[in-house]
Amino acid sequence: MCGIVGYIGYEQAAPFLLSGLEKLEYRGYDSAGICLNDGKELIVKKTKGKLLELKKLTNNGADINGTVGIGHTRWATHGEPSDVNAHPHLSDSCRFAVVHNGIIENYLQLKDYLISKGMTFRSKTDTEVIAQLIEFYYDGDLVDTVIKVLGKLDGSYALGVISRDCPDEIIAVRKESPLIIGLGENENYIASDVPAILAKTRNIYRLENNEIAILRRDGVKIINTDREDVVKKIETINWDIDAAEKGGYEHFMFKEIMEQPKAIHDTVAPRIKNGRVVLDEINLTPEQFKGFNKINILACGSAYHVGVVAKYVFEKYLRIPVEADLASEFRYRDPIVNEKTLTIVISQSGETADTKEAMKEAKRRGSHVISIVNVVGSAIACESDDVIYTWAGPEIAVATTKAYSTQLAVVYLMAIYFGDILGTVKKDQYDELVSELLSLPEKIKTVLANEEKVQYLASKLFNCMDVFFIGRNIDYALSLEGSLKLKEISYIHSEAYAAGELKHGTISLIEDGTLVIALATHEPLIAKTISNMEEVRTRGANVLCLACEDHKEIESVAQNTIFIPKCCDMMLPSLAVVPLQLFAYYVASLKGCDIDKPRNLAKSVTVE
Ligand code: G6P
16 A cells, blocks of 8 residues: 655666656555655655656656655545645655655644644645654754654554755655665665565565664665664565566556466475475474364455355365454454464465454464465564465556465465364375365466457456356355456446355346356356356346356356366366456456556555
8 A cells, every 4th residue: 555665876766766666556556756855955746646647747757856765656545646645745844755655543633733833734644744743853863853753653654754954865664564675786775565676676675663774875774763773684586577577468467367377386386295285384283283173264355255265175174163254354343262263364465454453463362373475574474473475476466366376275285284184184185185286277277278268258248237246155255256356457346146145135136138157166066056047047147157167068057158177176266266357357458447556446455
Protein backbone atom coordinates (compact mmCIF):
# COMPACT_ATOMS: atom_id res chain seq x y z
CA MET A 1 0.00 0.00 0.00
CA CYS A 2 1.80 3.08 -1.31
CA GLY A 3 5.31 2.92 -2.72
CA ILE A 4 8.28 5.00 -1.62
CA VAL A 5 11.56 5.72 -3.38
CA GLY A 6 14.46 8.03 -2.69
CA TYR A 7 17.80 8.88 -4.31
CA ILE A 8 20.94 10.68 -3.21
CA GLY A 9 24.01 10.78 -5.47
CA TYR A 10 25.66 12.84 -8.17
CA GLU A 11 23.22 12.11 -11.02
CA GLN A 12 19.91 13.81 -11.64
CA ALA A 13 17.47 12.15 -9.20
CA ALA A 14 14.19 12.52 -11.10
CA PRO A 15 14.69 9.82 -13.77
CA PHE A 16 15.53 7.23 -11.13
CA LEU A 17 12.63 8.30 -8.93
CA LEU A 18 10.19 7.90 -11.83
CA SER A 19 11.55 4.54 -12.96
CA GLY A 20 11.60 3.31 -9.36
CA LEU A 21 8.00 4.38 -8.86
CA GLU A 22 7.03 2.54 -12.02
CA LYS A 23 8.23 -0.69 -10.40
CA LEU A 24 6.22 0.09 -7.28
CA GLU A 25 2.96 1.04 -8.93
CA TYR A 26 1.52 -2.33 -7.92
CA ARG A 27 1.42 -0.89 -4.38
CA GLY A 28 -0.99 1.88 -5.31
CA TYR A 29 -1.61 4.06 -8.31
CA ASP A 30 -4.20 6.74 -7.65
CA SER A 31 -1.67 9.57 -7.56
CA ALA A 32 2.08 10.06 -7.60
CA GLY A 33 4.66 12.70 -6.84
CA ILE A 34 8.32 13.55 -6.43
CA CYS A 35 10.22 16.20 -4.50
CA LEU A 36 13.81 17.27 -5.18
CA ASN A 37 16.19 19.61 -3.47
CA ASP A 38 17.60 21.77 -6.28
CA GLY A 39 20.25 23.30 -4.03
CA LYS A 40 18.07 26.27 -3.12
CA GLU A 41 14.62 24.93 -2.36
CA LEU A 42 12.38 21.89 -2.37
CA ILE A 43 10.57 21.46 -5.69
CA VAL A 44 7.45 19.28 -5.61
CA LYS A 45 5.60 17.90 -8.62
CA LYS A 46 2.62 15.70 -7.90
CA THR A 47 -0.61 14.78 -9.56
CA LYS A 48 -3.70 12.65 -9.35
CA GLY A 49 -3.77 9.59 -11.61
CA LYS A 50 -1.27 6.99 -12.67
CA LEU A 51 2.46 7.57 -12.93
CA LEU A 52 2.09 8.41 -16.61
CA GLU A 53 0.47 11.71 -15.57
CA LEU A 54 3.47 12.57 -13.40
CA LYS A 55 5.82 11.70 -16.22
CA LYS A 56 3.92 14.08 -18.50
CA LEU A 57 3.92 16.78 -15.84
CA THR A 58 7.69 16.60 -15.39
CA ASN A 59 8.65 15.90 -19.00
CA ASN A 60 9.87 12.49 -17.86
CA GLY A 61 11.78 14.13 -15.04
CA ALA A 62 13.76 16.48 -17.31
CA ASP A 63 11.99 19.57 -15.95
CA ILE A 64 13.05 19.08 -12.36
CA ASN A 65 16.63 19.46 -11.16
CA GLY A 66 18.41 18.01 -8.17
CA THR A 67 20.58 15.12 -7.07
CA VAL A 68 18.62 14.30 -3.94
CA GLY A 69 14.92 13.50 -3.87
CA ILE A 70 12.03 11.34 -2.75
CA GLY A 71 9.00 9.95 -4.58
CA HIS A 72 5.69 8.25 -3.86
CA THR A 73 2.90 6.34 -5.56
CA ARG A 74 -0.30 6.37 -3.53
CA TRP A 75 -3.22 4.15 -2.55
CA ALA A 76 -5.50 6.63 -0.79
CA THR A 77 -6.54 6.10 2.81
CA HIS A 78 -6.97 9.58 4.33
CA GLY A 79 -8.28 12.03 1.75
CA GLU A 80 -9.50 11.23 -1.75
CA PRO A 81 -7.05 10.79 -4.62
CA SER A 82 -6.22 14.37 -5.69
CA ASP A 83 -3.25 16.57 -6.55
CA VAL A 84 -3.20 18.11 -3.10
CA ASN A 85 -3.49 14.81 -1.21
CA ALA A 86 -0.74 13.21 -3.30
CA HIS A 87 2.68 12.84 -1.64
CA PRO A 88 5.31 14.23 -1.03
CA HIS A 89 3.90 16.57 1.61
CA LEU A 90 5.66 19.78 2.57
CA SER A 91 5.77 21.48 5.94
CA ASP A 92 4.23 24.95 6.38
CA SER A 93 7.29 26.88 5.25
CA CYS A 94 8.24 24.31 2.58
CA ARG A 95 11.40 23.49 4.50
CA PHE A 96 10.78 19.74 4.90
CA ALA A 97 9.21 17.12 2.63
CA VAL A 98 7.91 13.69 3.59
CA VAL A 99 6.72 10.55 1.79
CA HIS A 100 4.90 7.96 3.88
CA ASN A 101 3.53 4.45 3.58
CA GLY A 102 1.24 3.37 6.42
CA ILE A 103 -1.26 5.07 8.70
CA ILE A 104 -0.80 7.58 11.51
CA GLU A 105 -3.63 6.63 13.84
CA ASN A 106 -3.47 9.72 16.09
CA TYR A 107 -3.11 12.23 13.26
CA LEU A 108 -6.31 14.10 14.14
CA GLN A 109 -5.12 14.94 17.68
CA LEU A 110 -1.73 15.94 16.31
CA LYS A 111 -3.32 18.05 13.61
CA ASP A 112 -5.61 19.83 16.07
CA TYR A 113 -2.63 20.56 18.30
CA LEU A 114 -0.58 21.99 15.44
CA ILE A 115 -3.52 24.08 14.19
CA SER A 116 -3.90 25.48 17.71
CA LYS A 117 -0.24 26.52 17.44
CA GLY A 118 -0.97 28.41 14.24
CA MET A 119 0.08 25.92 11.57
CA THR A 120 -2.02 25.58 8.45
CA PHE A 121 -2.70 22.37 6.55
CA ARG A 122 -3.19 21.92 2.83
CA SER A 123 -4.29 18.29 2.54
CA LYS A 124 -6.61 15.82 4.22
CA THR A 125 -3.86 13.25 4.70
CA ASP A 126 -2.42 11.86 7.90
CA THR A 127 1.05 12.23 6.37
CA GLU A 128 1.06 16.01 6.34
CA VAL A 129 1.18 16.06 10.16
CA ILE A 130 4.59 14.39 10.01
CA ALA A 131 6.07 17.13 7.84
CA GLN A 132 4.47 19.75 10.09
CA LEU A 133 5.69 18.12 13.29
CA ILE A 134 9.24 18.06 11.94
CA GLU A 135 9.01 21.77 11.25
CA PHE A 136 7.39 22.44 14.61
CA TYR A 137 10.06 20.62 16.62
CA TYR A 138 13.08 21.37 14.41
CA ASP A 139 16.08 22.26 16.58
CA GLY A 140 18.77 22.49 13.95
CA ASP A 141 19.48 18.74 13.96
CA LEU A 142 17.24 16.87 11.53
CA VAL A 143 17.99 13.40 12.91
CA ASP A 144 17.20 14.46 16.49
CA THR A 145 14.04 16.15 15.32
CA VAL A 146 12.83 13.13 13.37
CA ILE A 147 13.45 10.91 16.42
CA LYS A 148 11.46 13.32 18.57
CA VAL A 149 8.60 13.29 16.05
CA LEU A 150 8.56 9.47 15.91
CA GLY A 151 7.85 9.52 19.63
CA LYS A 152 4.63 11.43 18.90
CA LEU A 153 3.31 9.08 16.20
CA ASP A 154 1.00 6.09 16.75
CA GLY A 155 0.55 3.70 13.86
CA SER A 156 2.63 2.26 11.08
CA TYR A 157 5.03 3.99 8.79
CA ALA A 158 7.85 3.84 6.35
CA LEU A 159 9.12 7.38 5.83
CA GLY A 160 11.45 9.26 3.57
CA VAL A 161 12.35 12.79 4.70
CA ILE A 162 14.38 15.52 3.00
CA SER A 163 15.10 19.06 4.05
CA ARG A 164 15.73 22.27 2.11
CA ASP A 165 18.70 23.02 4.34
CA CYS A 166 20.34 19.57 4.18
CA PRO A 167 20.87 18.84 0.48
CA ASP A 168 23.29 16.07 1.40
CA GLU A 169 20.97 13.83 3.37
CA ILE A 170 17.84 11.66 3.25
CA ILE A 171 16.41 10.31 6.49
CA ALA A 172 14.46 7.05 6.22
CA VAL A 173 12.51 5.34 8.98
CA ARG A 174 10.63 2.10 9.28
CA LYS A 175 7.95 0.94 11.72
CA GLU A 176 5.73 -1.92 10.51
CA SER A 177 5.70 -0.83 6.84
CA PRO A 178 8.57 -2.25 4.74
CA LEU A 179 11.55 -0.20 3.61
CA ILE A 180 14.87 -1.17 2.08
CA ILE A 181 18.05 0.80 1.55
CA GLY A 182 19.92 0.26 -1.72
CA LEU A 183 23.70 0.68 -1.57
CA GLY A 184 25.44 2.02 -4.67
CA GLU A 185 28.78 3.62 -5.63
CA ASN A 186 28.60 7.25 -4.52
CA GLU A 187 24.83 7.00 -4.55
CA ASN A 188 22.26 5.39 -2.30
CA TYR A 189 18.54 4.69 -2.50
CA ILE A 190 15.45 3.97 -0.45
CA ALA A 191 12.51 1.91 -1.68
CA SER A 192 9.46 0.03 -0.45
CA ASP A 193 10.50 -3.03 -2.41
CA VAL A 194 13.44 -4.51 -4.30
CA PRO A 195 12.23 -4.14 -7.93
CA ALA A 196 12.51 -0.34 -7.63
CA ILE A 197 16.29 -0.44 -7.20
CA LEU A 198 17.25 -3.64 -8.97
CA ALA A 199 18.50 -1.86 -12.08
CA LYS A 200 20.91 0.12 -9.87
CA THR A 201 22.17 -2.23 -7.19
CA ARG A 202 21.74 -5.67 -5.70
CA ASN A 203 23.15 -4.75 -2.28
CA ILE A 204 20.59 -3.75 0.27
CA TYR A 205 19.82 -3.31 3.93
CA ARG A 206 16.35 -4.25 5.10
CA LEU A 207 15.33 -1.81 7.82
CA GLU A 208 13.79 -3.34 10.93
CA ASN A 209 11.16 -1.68 13.07
CA ASN A 210 12.30 1.59 14.66
CA GLU A 211 15.53 1.76 12.70
CA ILE A 212 16.54 5.04 11.13
CA ALA A 213 18.79 5.28 8.09
CA ILE A 214 20.79 8.41 7.34
CA LEU A 215 21.70 8.34 3.66
CA ARG A 216 24.51 10.46 2.26
CA ARG A 217 26.18 10.19 -1.13
CA ASP A 218 29.18 8.35 0.25
CA GLY A 219 27.50 6.05 2.72
CA VAL A 220 24.57 5.00 4.86
CA LYS A 221 24.44 4.98 8.64
CA ILE A 222 21.76 3.09 10.53
CA ILE A 223 20.83 4.05 14.06
CA ASN A 224 18.08 3.27 16.55
CA THR A 225 15.81 5.76 18.27
CA ASP A 226 18.43 6.18 21.04
CA ARG A 227 20.87 7.30 18.31
CA GLU A 228 23.00 4.21 18.85
CA ASP A 229 24.65 2.73 15.76
CA VAL A 230 23.04 -0.44 14.40
CA VAL A 231 25.33 -2.86 12.60
CA LYS A 232 23.51 -4.52 9.74
CA LYS A 233 24.44 -7.22 7.29
CA ILE A 234 24.32 -6.36 3.61
CA GLU A 235 21.91 -8.63 1.77
CA THR A 236 22.65 -9.42 -1.86
CA ILE A 237 19.63 -9.88 -4.09
CA ASN A 238 20.19 -12.70 -6.52
CA TRP A 239 16.98 -12.45 -8.59
CA ASP A 240 17.24 -12.42 -12.28
CA ILE A 241 16.39 -8.83 -13.27
CA ASP A 242 13.92 -10.19 -15.87
CA ALA A 243 11.86 -11.60 -13.00
CA ALA A 244 10.67 -8.09 -12.20
CA GLU A 245 10.13 -7.11 -15.87
CA LYS A 246 7.34 -7.99 -18.31
CA GLY A 247 9.75 -9.85 -20.58
CA GLY A 248 7.81 -9.28 -23.79
CA TYR A 249 4.37 -10.06 -22.35
CA GLU A 250 1.67 -7.44 -22.52
CA HIS A 251 0.78 -7.77 -18.87
CA PHE A 252 2.50 -8.98 -15.73
CA MET A 253 -0.58 -11.06 -14.95
CA PHE A 254 -0.23 -13.11 -18.13
CA LYS A 255 3.50 -13.54 -17.60
CA GLU A 256 2.88 -14.69 -14.05
CA ILE A 257 0.17 -17.15 -15.15
CA MET A 258 2.67 -18.61 -17.61
CA GLU A 259 5.38 -18.81 -14.93
CA GLN A 260 3.31 -21.15 -12.74
CA PRO A 261 4.91 -24.45 -13.78
CA LYS A 262 8.36 -23.07 -12.92
CA ALA A 263 7.17 -21.43 -9.70
CA ILE A 264 5.63 -24.70 -8.48
CA HIS A 265 8.70 -26.67 -9.51
CA ASP A 266 10.98 -24.24 -7.65
CA THR A 267 8.79 -24.48 -4.55
CA VAL A 268 8.38 -28.25 -4.53
CA ALA A 269 11.43 -29.92 -6.10
CA PRO A 270 14.09 -28.74 -3.60
CA ARG A 271 11.90 -30.06 -0.78
CA ILE A 272 11.65 -33.61 -2.13
CA LYS A 273 14.76 -35.68 -1.56
CA ASN A 274 14.86 -39.36 -2.45
CA GLY A 275 11.10 -39.47 -2.65
CA ARG A 276 10.65 -37.93 0.80
CA VAL A 277 9.24 -34.52 1.68
CA VAL A 278 11.86 -32.58 3.64
CA LEU A 279 10.72 -29.42 5.39
CA ASP A 280 13.98 -28.40 7.04
CA GLU A 281 12.62 -24.98 7.78
CA ILE A 282 10.11 -26.29 10.32
CA ASN A 283 11.54 -26.51 13.83
CA LEU A 284 8.58 -28.40 15.30
CA THR A 285 9.47 -31.90 16.44
CA PRO A 286 7.15 -34.78 15.46
CA GLU A 287 6.15 -35.06 19.13
CA GLN A 288 5.20 -31.39 19.25
CA PHE A 289 3.16 -31.77 16.08
CA LYS A 290 1.30 -34.75 17.51
CA GLY A 291 0.29 -32.54 20.45
CA PHE A 292 -1.90 -30.25 18.30
CA ASN A 293 -5.64 -30.87 18.32
CA LYS A 294 -6.63 -28.14 15.86
CA ILE A 295 -5.23 -26.20 12.92
CA ASN A 296 -6.16 -22.61 12.42
CA ILE A 297 -5.46 -20.93 9.08
CA LEU A 298 -5.29 -17.13 8.86
CA ALA A 299 -5.10 -15.08 5.68
CA CYS A 300 -6.81 -12.46 3.49
CA GLY A 301 -7.99 -12.42 -0.12
CA SER A 302 -6.68 -15.15 -2.39
CA ALA A 303 -4.38 -16.41 0.36
CA TYR A 304 -7.55 -17.04 2.39
CA HIS A 305 -8.90 -19.03 -0.55
CA VAL A 306 -5.80 -21.21 -0.35
CA GLY A 307 -6.68 -21.62 3.32
CA VAL A 308 -10.15 -22.90 2.37
CA VAL A 309 -8.57 -25.49 0.03
CA ALA A 310 -6.17 -26.38 2.85
CA LYS A 311 -9.09 -27.05 5.19
CA TYR A 312 -10.32 -29.80 2.87
CA VAL A 313 -6.81 -31.14 2.27
CA PHE A 314 -5.68 -31.21 5.89
CA GLU A 315 -8.93 -32.63 7.23
CA LYS A 316 -8.74 -35.43 4.65
CA TYR A 317 -5.06 -36.29 5.14
CA LEU A 318 -4.39 -35.32 8.75
CA ARG A 319 -7.79 -35.99 10.34
CA ILE A 320 -7.47 -32.88 12.53
CA PRO A 321 -10.20 -30.22 12.73
CA VAL A 322 -9.23 -27.20 10.65
CA GLU A 323 -10.64 -23.68 10.67
CA ALA A 324 -9.85 -21.29 7.83
CA ASP A 325 -10.36 -17.78 9.10
CA LEU A 326 -10.37 -14.37 7.50
CA ALA A 327 -7.59 -12.60 9.36
CA SER A 328 -9.66 -9.41 9.70
CA GLU A 329 -12.43 -11.33 11.50
CA PHE A 330 -10.20 -13.55 13.62
CA ARG A 331 -8.53 -10.59 15.28
CA TYR A 332 -11.67 -9.30 16.88
CA ARG A 333 -13.68 -12.38 17.78
CA ASP A 334 -12.00 -13.74 20.91
CA PRO A 335 -11.00 -16.96 19.14
CA ILE A 336 -10.48 -20.27 20.91
CA VAL A 337 -6.81 -20.73 20.19
CA ASN A 338 -4.12 -21.98 22.54
CA GLU A 339 -0.88 -23.93 22.69
CA LYS A 340 -2.68 -26.99 21.33
CA THR A 341 -3.56 -25.09 18.16
CA LEU A 342 -1.19 -24.94 15.20
CA THR A 343 -1.66 -21.66 13.34
CA ILE A 344 -0.79 -21.45 9.66
CA VAL A 345 -0.57 -17.95 8.24
CA ILE A 346 -0.59 -17.49 4.46
CA SER A 347 0.56 -14.29 2.74
CA GLN A 348 2.25 -13.47 -0.54
CA SER A 349 3.60 -10.11 0.59
CA GLY A 350 4.19 -11.01 4.22
CA GLU A 351 3.02 -7.53 5.13
CA THR A 352 -0.79 -7.61 5.00
CA ALA A 353 -1.81 -5.69 8.12
CA ASP A 354 -4.76 -7.87 9.14
CA THR A 355 -2.84 -11.09 8.60
CA LYS A 356 0.12 -9.82 10.56
CA GLU A 357 -2.00 -8.68 13.49
CA ALA A 358 -4.03 -11.91 13.47
CA MET A 359 -0.75 -13.82 13.63
CA LYS A 360 0.35 -11.79 16.64
CA GLU A 361 -2.99 -12.48 18.32
CA ALA A 362 -2.57 -16.24 17.76
CA LYS A 363 0.96 -16.07 19.20
CA ARG A 364 -0.26 -14.11 22.23
CA ARG A 365 -2.65 -16.99 22.87
CA GLY A 366 0.18 -19.51 22.89
CA SER A 367 -0.22 -20.94 19.39
CA HIS A 368 2.77 -22.03 17.33
CA VAL A 369 2.77 -20.17 13.97
CA ILE A 370 4.03 -21.50 10.67
CA SER A 371 3.83 -18.94 7.88
CA ILE A 372 3.71 -19.56 4.13
CA VAL A 373 5.19 -16.41 2.60
CA ASN A 374 6.62 -15.31 -0.75
CA VAL A 375 8.55 -12.16 0.14
CA VAL A 376 11.76 -13.11 1.86
CA GLY A 377 12.51 -11.16 5.03
CA SER A 378 8.99 -9.65 5.22
CA ALA A 379 7.39 -8.94 8.58
CA ILE A 380 5.22 -12.07 8.72
CA ALA A 381 8.14 -14.27 7.67
CA CYS A 382 10.34 -12.78 10.39
CA GLU A 383 7.76 -12.79 13.16
CA SER A 384 6.32 -16.30 12.72
CA ASP A 385 7.88 -19.25 14.57
CA ASP A 386 8.64 -21.07 11.31
CA VAL A 387 8.41 -19.92 7.72
CA ILE A 388 8.05 -21.95 4.55
CA TYR A 389 8.84 -19.77 1.57
CA THR A 390 6.98 -20.10 -1.71
CA TRP A 391 9.60 -19.63 -4.38
CA ALA A 392 7.28 -17.86 -6.82
CA GLY A 393 9.69 -14.96 -7.44
CA PRO A 394 8.43 -11.39 -7.55
CA GLU A 395 4.72 -11.12 -8.27
CA ILE A 396 3.84 -7.71 -9.67
CA ALA A 397 0.26 -7.94 -11.03
CA VAL A 398 -2.23 -6.96 -8.36
CA ALA A 399 -4.33 -10.07 -9.03
CA THR A 400 -2.31 -12.97 -7.67
CA THR A 401 -1.76 -16.10 -9.75
CA LYS A 402 1.60 -17.76 -9.26
CA ALA A 403 1.74 -16.91 -5.56
CA TYR A 404 -1.68 -18.58 -5.08
CA SER A 405 -0.44 -21.67 -6.93
CA THR A 406 2.76 -21.97 -4.95
CA GLN A 407 0.86 -21.52 -1.69
CA LEU A 408 -1.31 -24.49 -2.73
CA ALA A 409 1.85 -26.50 -3.45
CA VAL A 410 3.13 -25.79 0.06
CA VAL A 411 -0.19 -26.94 1.50
CA TYR A 412 0.21 -30.28 -0.30
CA LEU A 413 3.81 -30.59 0.93
CA MET A 414 2.63 -29.98 4.49
CA ALA A 415 -0.21 -32.49 4.17
CA ILE A 416 2.19 -35.21 3.03
CA TYR A 417 4.85 -34.31 5.60
CA PHE A 418 2.54 -34.06 8.61
CA GLY A 419 0.36 -36.98 7.42
CA ASP A 420 3.48 -39.15 7.56
CA ILE A 421 4.27 -37.96 11.09
CA LEU A 422 0.73 -38.68 12.26
CA GLY A 423 0.51 -42.00 10.41
CA THR A 424 -2.61 -40.80 8.60
CA VAL A 425 -0.85 -40.94 5.21
CA LYS A 426 0.35 -44.51 4.60
CA LYS A 427 3.36 -45.54 2.51
CA ASP A 428 1.53 -46.22 -0.80
CA GLN A 429 -0.51 -43.06 -0.55
CA TYR A 430 2.62 -41.11 0.42
CA ASP A 431 4.48 -42.23 -2.70
CA GLU A 432 1.48 -41.54 -4.91
CA LEU A 433 1.02 -38.04 -3.50
CA VAL A 434 4.71 -37.20 -3.92
CA SER A 435 4.64 -38.36 -7.50
CA GLU A 436 1.41 -36.42 -8.23
CA LEU A 437 2.95 -33.31 -6.70
CA LEU A 438 6.09 -33.62 -8.79
CA SER A 439 4.00 -34.03 -11.95
CA LEU A 440 1.95 -30.86 -11.39
CA PRO A 441 4.26 -28.49 -13.36
CA GLU A 442 4.04 -30.66 -16.50
CA LYS A 443 0.27 -31.03 -16.18
CA ILE A 444 -0.11 -27.26 -15.75
CA LYS A 445 1.85 -26.82 -18.97
CA THR A 446 -0.77 -28.89 -20.80
CA VAL A 447 -3.54 -26.75 -19.28
CA LEU A 448 -1.71 -23.61 -20.41
CA ALA A 449 -1.37 -25.06 -23.89
CA ASN A 450 -5.19 -25.00 -24.10
CA GLU A 451 -5.30 -21.24 -23.58
CA GLU A 452 -6.79 -20.49 -26.99
CA LYS A 453 -9.95 -22.40 -26.08
CA VAL A 454 -10.29 -20.27 -22.96
CA GLN A 455 -9.66 -17.13 -24.99
CA TYR A 456 -12.40 -18.20 -27.42
CA LEU A 457 -14.87 -18.78 -24.60
CA ALA A 458 -13.98 -15.41 -23.09
CA SER A 459 -14.75 -13.78 -26.46
CA LYS A 460 -18.20 -15.42 -26.44
CA LEU A 461 -19.01 -14.57 -22.84
CA PHE A 462 -17.27 -11.31 -21.93
CA ASN A 463 -20.47 -9.27 -22.16
CA CYS A 464 -22.15 -11.09 -19.27
CA MET A 465 -23.36 -8.99 -16.36
CA ASP A 466 -23.54 -11.52 -13.53
CA VAL A 467 -21.66 -14.75 -12.98
CA PHE A 468 -22.14 -17.50 -10.44
CA PHE A 469 -19.28 -19.90 -9.73
CA ILE A 470 -20.50 -23.14 -8.18
CA GLY A 471 -18.77 -26.25 -6.92
CA ARG A 472 -18.77 -28.78 -4.12
CA ASN A 473 -16.05 -29.66 -1.62
CA ILE A 474 -12.67 -28.62 -2.97
CA ASP A 475 -14.36 -27.26 -6.12
CA TYR A 476 -16.23 -24.88 -3.85
CA ALA A 477 -12.93 -23.70 -2.35
CA LEU A 478 -11.67 -23.13 -5.87
CA SER A 479 -14.83 -21.32 -6.98
CA LEU A 480 -14.06 -18.62 -4.39
CA GLU A 481 -10.80 -17.88 -6.19
CA GLY A 482 -12.28 -18.14 -9.70
CA SER A 483 -14.97 -15.65 -8.78
CA LEU A 484 -12.57 -13.20 -7.11
CA LYS A 485 -10.17 -13.34 -10.06
CA LEU A 486 -12.96 -12.47 -12.50
CA LYS A 487 -14.52 -9.64 -10.52
CA GLU A 488 -11.28 -8.00 -9.39
CA ILE A 489 -9.90 -7.45 -12.87
CA SER A 490 -12.97 -7.37 -15.16
CA TYR A 491 -15.42 -5.59 -12.79
CA ILE A 492 -18.14 -8.11 -13.65
CA HIS A 493 -20.34 -8.94 -10.70
CA SER A 494 -19.66 -12.50 -9.67
CA GLU A 495 -20.31 -14.73 -6.68
CA ALA A 496 -19.11 -18.10 -5.52
CA TYR A 497 -21.59 -20.58 -4.09
CA ALA A 498 -21.41 -24.07 -2.74
CA ALA A 499 -23.35 -25.84 -5.50
CA GLY A 500 -25.76 -27.45 -3.06
CA GLU A 501 -26.50 -24.12 -1.38
CA LEU A 502 -27.57 -22.24 -4.49
CA LYS A 503 -31.14 -23.43 -4.26
CA HIS A 504 -31.53 -21.87 -0.80
CA GLY A 505 -32.23 -18.42 -2.14
CA THR A 506 -29.66 -17.46 -4.73
CA ILE A 507 -31.18 -19.54 -7.51
CA SER A 508 -33.87 -16.84 -7.73
CA LEU A 509 -31.24 -14.71 -9.49
CA ILE A 510 -30.78 -17.22 -12.31
CA GLU A 511 -32.60 -16.16 -15.46
CA ASP A 512 -32.20 -16.51 -19.21
CA GLY A 513 -28.53 -16.19 -20.11
CA THR A 514 -27.06 -15.87 -16.59
CA LEU A 515 -23.55 -17.31 -16.76
CA VAL A 516 -22.92 -20.15 -14.31
CA ILE A 517 -19.38 -21.49 -14.15
CA ALA A 518 -19.65 -24.96 -12.67
CA LEU A 519 -16.53 -26.62 -11.30
CA ALA A 520 -16.95 -30.37 -11.44
CA THR A 521 -13.51 -31.83 -10.91
CA HIS A 522 -14.06 -33.50 -7.54
CA GLU A 523 -14.73 -37.09 -8.58
CA PRO A 524 -16.85 -38.27 -5.61
CA LEU A 525 -19.39 -35.46 -6.10
CA ILE A 526 -19.60 -35.06 -9.87
CA ALA A 527 -23.07 -36.58 -10.10
CA LYS A 528 -24.33 -34.14 -7.46
CA THR A 529 -22.76 -31.16 -9.24
CA ILE A 530 -24.29 -32.30 -12.54
CA SER A 531 -27.72 -32.21 -10.87
CA ASN A 532 -27.05 -28.64 -9.74
CA MET A 533 -25.99 -27.72 -13.29
CA GLU A 534 -29.27 -29.21 -14.59
CA GLU A 535 -31.20 -27.15 -12.03
CA VAL A 536 -29.74 -23.85 -13.24
CA ARG A 537 -29.88 -24.79 -16.91
CA THR A 538 -33.59 -25.55 -16.58
CA ARG A 539 -33.97 -21.97 -15.34
CA GLY A 540 -32.18 -20.49 -18.35
CA ALA A 541 -28.55 -20.39 -17.22
CA ASN A 542 -25.71 -20.52 -19.68
CA VAL A 543 -23.44 -23.14 -18.10
CA LEU A 544 -19.69 -23.29 -18.60
CA CYS A 545 -18.32 -26.40 -16.93
CA LEU A 546 -14.76 -27.21 -15.94
CA ALA A 547 -14.15 -30.93 -15.55
CA CYS A 548 -11.50 -33.62 -15.87
CA GLU A 549 -10.90 -35.05 -19.32
CA ASP A 550 -12.31 -38.46 -18.42
CA HIS A 551 -15.79 -36.97 -17.91
CA LYS A 552 -16.78 -36.15 -21.48
CA GLU A 553 -20.43 -36.88 -20.61
CA ILE A 554 -20.51 -33.37 -19.09
CA GLU A 555 -20.59 -31.94 -22.61
CA SER A 556 -24.27 -32.88 -22.80
CA VAL A 557 -25.15 -30.94 -19.64
CA ALA A 558 -23.25 -27.69 -20.18
CA GLN A 559 -23.30 -25.35 -23.18
CA ASN A 560 -19.52 -25.04 -22.95
CA THR A 561 -16.82 -27.14 -21.32
CA ILE A 562 -13.15 -26.88 -20.49
CA PHE A 563 -11.29 -30.09 -19.74
CA ILE A 564 -8.20 -30.46 -17.60
CA PRO A 565 -5.95 -33.50 -17.09
CA LYS A 566 -6.71 -35.91 -14.33
CA CYS A 567 -4.72 -35.91 -11.10
CA CYS A 568 -5.35 -36.83 -7.49
CA ASP A 569 -8.52 -35.18 -6.25
CA MET A 570 -6.99 -32.92 -3.66
CA MET A 571 -4.45 -31.39 -6.05
CA LEU A 572 -6.97 -30.64 -8.79
CA PRO A 573 -7.33 -26.98 -7.76
CA SER A 574 -3.76 -26.46 -8.99
CA LEU A 575 -4.81 -27.45 -12.50
CA ALA A 576 -8.36 -26.10 -12.44
CA VAL A 577 -7.40 -22.61 -11.27
CA VAL A 578 -5.39 -22.00 -14.44
CA PRO A 579 -8.32 -21.80 -16.92
CA LEU A 580 -10.16 -19.62 -14.39
CA GLN A 581 -7.20 -17.21 -14.25
CA LEU A 582 -6.98 -17.18 -18.05
CA PHE A 583 -10.74 -16.65 -18.40
CA ALA A 584 -10.62 -13.65 -16.05
CA TYR A 585 -7.57 -12.33 -17.91
CA TYR A 586 -9.12 -12.57 -21.38
CA VAL A 587 -12.50 -11.20 -20.28
CA ALA A 588 -10.78 -8.20 -18.66
CA SER A 589 -8.64 -7.72 -21.75
CA LEU A 590 -11.67 -7.78 -24.08
CA LYS A 591 -13.38 -5.24 -21.83
CA GLY A 592 -10.33 -2.98 -22.05
CA CYS A 593 -9.63 -3.05 -18.31
CA ASP A 594 -6.31 -2.10 -16.78
CA ILE A 595 -5.41 -5.70 -15.95
CA ASP A 596 -2.28 -5.24 -13.85
CA LYS A 597 -3.70 -2.29 -11.93
CA PRO A 598 -7.42 -2.82 -11.37
CA ARG A 599 -9.36 0.15 -10.03
CA ASN A 600 -9.43 0.74 -6.26
CA LEU A 601 -7.05 -2.11 -5.47
CA ALA A 602 -3.47 -2.46 -4.31
CA LYS A 603 -1.36 -5.55 -4.09
CA SER A 604 -0.08 -5.02 -0.65
CA VAL A 605 -2.70 -4.01 1.91
CA THR A 606 -0.93 -2.56 4.90
CA VAL A 607 -4.00 -0.94 6.44
CA GLU A 608 -6.86 -2.56 8.36
C1 G6P B 1 -4.66 -7.93 -1.71
C2 G6P B 1 -4.31 -8.54 -3.05
C3 G6P B 1 -4.77 -10.00 -3.10
C4 G6P B 1 -4.16 -10.77 -1.96
C5 G6P B 1 -4.49 -10.12 -0.61
C6 G6P B 1 -3.69 -10.75 0.52
O1 G6P B 1 -6.03 -7.78 -1.59
O2 G6P B 1 -4.91 -7.81 -4.09
O3 G6P B 1 -4.36 -10.58 -4.34
O4 G6P B 1 -4.63 -12.08 -1.98
O5 G6P B 1 -4.15 -8.73 -0.63
O6 G6P B 1 -2.34 -10.42 0.32
P1 G6P B 1 -1.13 -11.26 0.87
O7 G6P B 1 0.07 -10.49 0.43
O8 G6P B 1 -1.28 -11.29 2.36
O9 G6P B 1 -1.19 -12.62 0.26
